[in-house]
Amino acid sequence: MDPNIYALVLDTLNRATSQDPEVLKPAEKKLQEWEIEPGFYSVLLDVLSNHSIDINVRWLAVMCFKNGVDRYWRKNAPHAITEEEKQKLRQGLLNSNILSEPVTQIATQQAVLISKIARFDCPMFWPNLVPELIGALKAPQQLVQHRSLLIFHHVVKALASKRLAADRRMFQELTQSVYAFILNLWHENTEQFLRHIQEGAATEVITEHLEKALLCLRILRKLTVFGFRKAHESQDAVAFLNVVFDRAKTSLECRKLLKGRGIYLLELCEKFIIHLTKVALGVLSLHPFSFVPLIRPALEFTLYFCFTDQGMALTYERFTIQCLNILKGILQCVEYKLPKEMDQVKEPLTIEAHQLKMSVLTDDAVVLVCRRLVSHYCRLCGDDLALWDAEPESFANDEAGESWKYSKRPCTEAVFMELFHGFRPLLAPCVVRMLGELPPPAPAPLDQLRDKDAVYAAVGLAAFDLYDEIDFDEWFTNVLSQELKIKDDNYRIIRRRVCLLIGQWCGVRASPSLRPAMYAALLEPLSSATEDLAVKLAAAEALRSTIDDFNFDVEQFRPFVPHVLSALYDLLVESEECDTKMHVLHVISFVMERGGAGGAGGGLLAYLPQLWAHADSHSMLRAAVLANLLHLLKVKNKKNGWELNLGPWER
Template identity: 55%
Template structure:
């Protein structure tokens, strides 16, 4: 088989698809055949074969381990083959090609994750034996393999696995530590003696592998590193090793030797410290002073910085921030009274003296916050990427990292640092010479600092005065260098707007941002101004009347900016500003959106490969639909296409677009004046959405309700059965809130199309009636179930009786008949009705109870006559008011503004009363035929009692009346005359 495998692997590496594809198919067929992985092993362990063939073999082997090594995997590799492979994979460590050696180490680690130590007990001893070898290559490969094995085992999280890893750590830590010290010393001696660069690199690579192993062992292999003498010795040595290696690095560079592995080694030393600080903070307490001295020396002194490089500074700053955030803010620590936390706080406070903090703060602002020549070059060549906020990369980028440390320091030592920052503001307060780039960069840095801690400087800075004088004037200073200040001033105003800017200054802010958005202005400044505007609009003090004079200009300038920028990320940000402004201004935006509504259809196809930009477009369309109302029909082709893509579970993009897409779908339906074939066709996506999860259930239910109201006959005729079947399947998985929403939808169907709706929902009625019969549901669910029962009774007494009869036949384990079932339902009804709080719903239940007092009411219903009368009278008390003439009036009868029976407003509705959708008007029209609003309960009640008296005779009727309490009878006479 080996020869066939070699030939197939060669063909699988071909560039010719005609040769490549059949070879890949063959390899796929062989994946599950016995002996295939042994053949692959024979190929990649044969050093005489071509490297590309061996490379293909090792990759196939690795994929096979992922798929078929687990015991319970389908087509798992046979146990005897696995045993053969385990023993031969570690038989020798002599792979000459480094890339293949790495892949081999990864494979061994993957197998170790499954089998070590139970099926592969000799793995670690064999690796340690290889490390002790005198052969340099074998030693390096064994170290490389141990590193990957330890890394993999350390990632396991089950308690038993963690215990095994701790045992491994106990057994090997001291040996690895001693070996690391040996190789680190060897590297330092070779470097100081001017040895050959290859010798230095070889020693350092082994030291680095050992250091990586030590890091995993100390972070994941000890419950408490402080209980291990070797672990604590190692941590203390790390600082000294870092200092020595930095000096050594400087010497190597002076000799013209650039050694990337040296940088990695130094960085990894800091990773050890940060890892222990994060995972074992209480073991790190006594190392706090050393850590702070170390970080401050290399980050904030001239002598230290001469030895460093950027990535190392970032690590030191992250270490400092970790110590600052250690166990939370000082006030919280003081409350806990935990001795270790208090000790940590004491050490931290002792180190950060006023002088130290002042120097750190000044250096952070005036050195680290300065824009670099590389930043300015990026601004010139790619202003959009320059403007992108990279705050998410705090751990890896220098400026976000320094800003994060600055914020942490300010939160802990505000009283000391606030005066320092105020002094810096005073020094750099006045406008500077536009030709003095250094002064401009310093001012930019100070303004950056003031914006970052705006909330903490609330009492120290009179921002109104600063805004009205200096900042306002600086936005008018032109010149290429001064764009730096204009951009920063826009950003600074945005940061302070929500903190401390008087309402009377808002119009001036809008005017300044209009000037900063001018097409003649630098793009970086314009982008900062657009974001500042968003922050100003997204403020509780925002007043649409103040903004109205600038609305048209701002919208036009933002639209111009949107068309001008090229990057999808930038378009997305500007579009969000436009979208947000549309949301806040509402219908006032209508006169100004023609250009945007014409541009979005062109932008949509351009965004095909950029889901986040499409999110922004969909979000903007939602706001435009709401703002334009019925005029939004001009957007309908684009909106229908966007909804179709966003809400299709078969499209990859739905993961990003679904939530906004559902909101857009709802807004489309609410503003559509009439159904169109395209809108109706969209519903094909809904059944899958209803079944997939309950995460977006509320929006989905609103959308279905909107369809029912938009075109009840057409929609329920085509989709009614699908909707009911879907509801029936999902009801069992819903909690109370979800059941209520589903029942509101069912009720809407009954209200919109009563006589067709009742037979349509019949598959759901058995469950609803049974739940009422058992009476076990929560009050809000029971209220909805009773409402459905009541409506069915009022709409179709035949269907009501059918369901009761079916329930009597199919009640499991209960011998009963139709009359008993009806009696039990009525009993639950009258007992639970007082818990229904909404007057409209109580009236509906009362009207249905009245209908039960007519013909064919069995004794089991009349048995509950006093409770029925009591509930109806109580309802009359709730819904009746006395007019000026002293006559009782039904507050709900013909009162259409109360038409939404128990329904919440849809989430797409604005709070202001000016927003009146077509959907709202459809609901108002629906109320006209609703018995709750069109039928008088008092008149119905009187008519039914008269009918009942005629049917049962005076004697029996009088006997029934005697069962009513005197109090209820007295109230009854206020409404009824018999």
């Protein structure tokens, strides 16, 4: 390579790391121009391989290289990298300097870079990648072993993400060739780090083996989940899966000994445990019949660590969520449920799976799980109340999508509903008894209010399953409507929950004659100037549910429309977050669509231009603004009792 070119690129990279914009901008522009120049990526490889060069410069070199692979590595890409240069780059990316990179952050980026190329080229154009990495894993140098394992992890991750049939067959072949070796490496490093923790060895020694064990585990997870057509047909995969829960239990016990050893090591151990549960979840999801032998240990593991005091003392939140997701997955799995007619069973393992599931989930165990879900997991915790005080809008906004996979409250609710659907005859009387044990409406200590809120939450979640068990009309008239009248500050917890309950039960079992009383009950907190913002938002959402119902009668609702729209307008102005304003606007649209504007649209119309300007970077909020404007225009066209002044919208 021409030394002058190398020096020029190195100097430009140096200037591109400057904090001075006048130096930085021209250098960045020059690097962008060089992206399509032949030989540019070979120079970048030489720069990032040179450990004597400044870390920031090498970091920038690897990032430029990664961007170039994304844009120019494909054969049919404009200005594609030549095949000759690609061959040179593939050879250079596994040189000794790359495999002994001292800076972890740069080593990670190099591994990602190699995995991006591997996704395009392996194995057809890069057949020696995996053999060379396996060979490097056997090197005597610890750093080379670690970096090779890191690269192999990212390569496996990239190859596992390919979904074409030919690519999946290739990945299965790769799995067959490397699985046993990686499994032995994982066993070796896991044994060592667990033994070192129990012996009180130096933190550096524990960290070294734990990092390797975690990388091996990540590789094994991808290989096990995506590398077999039927995981239970592989002896190595079965041997691995059979020790997953034992390793997790031992690691949880060892985790206690790591407190005081530093945050990094503790977090590393927690990641190791989480990835063990991810193995179980992955197999359960994609290979349910391969998971059948694990049903009993998985359920016993979950019941112990999530529903007994001894087990819960060893856990942490993310681990608990993973265990609850395993429980939910087993309860939800179609392959584990018996059809109505036994002659419809297509797979013998379905009968075995059902029997294993029911052998652990006895009546006593199910009732215990239900009660603990309600009394412990559905209960508002200190962090929830702190968030409510600090950011009531964030607290009030419902988490949607797949948040049950990562957040404790949605996860708890999903597990409770799945359990209730599966064991309704057993659990319906249980929840009704819990409801009957609650004290009547009255100010109470905070802990008692949190207990009542948890039971109310369970009754709301199971509304459709409790249709025949609870007379909602009587409950609303004698209890819930009285709860809303108690203005004690802590009672905001119950007032909010009652609003949510009305929204959940209105379409399940509420007499048409009760609707006006429900509208009045929700309007009270919604229109109160002193009411908590989270309670108001719950009342607004419940109001939307009551009018978005098959049995909605517009004549019953019409007298409330002006007051409701006025209260919603005040709530719209009071709220600050764009998401909250969007939700409130959605409710306003619903009210106007189902009940008309009722003479209350003037203030809203005057506010909409201001809100439009406020939402310049929030497209969905602007869409909600337009939807409300459309409803107002429809009201004008119908001449519905008032003349609309379009003001700034006339043009």
